[in-house]
Amino acid sequence: MNNPLRRLKQLPWLSLFLVALLTIFWASVLEIVLHLSASRFALISRAMSLLLEPPLGILMAVAIAIGIGALAVLFLEIIYPQLFITTGVLWALVLCLLIATFLRDLLPFPTNLEPSYFMLIGNMLGIFTKGKPYWR
DSSP states (O other), X not given: OOOTTHHHHTSXXXXXXXXXXXXXXXXXXXXXXXXXHHHHOHHHHHHHHHHHSHHHHXXXXXXXXXXXXXXXXXXXXXXXXXXXXXXXXXXXXXXXXXXXXXXXXXXXXXXXXXXXXXXHHHHHHHHHHHTGGGOO
């Protein structure tokens, strides 16, 4: 009798988690640079407040999450080219990215990358859009 959890155990969890941490790290670095530049330049501050206020705020949150998901797949392709990417690996990357986002939320930095429903949906859209050649 086959063990249904065997395929889950055979996924490259450590590699995927490292890719997720790297992705969240670079997204956080970019976010901190934007916050610092917004505090120094009024034009950037006005542009960010316009983009992150309610009419466009939800769309921007989803767009940022889509970009983070696509960046995670790109990092996975570049850092681990020997890894055979399948749909199961992409779903595991979604989980690892969600866990890394929760870990990022524990740090005491100002952030817009908080774990939310929009972040989860955007990450899935980004991962599966960029990872479309790997669907099997």
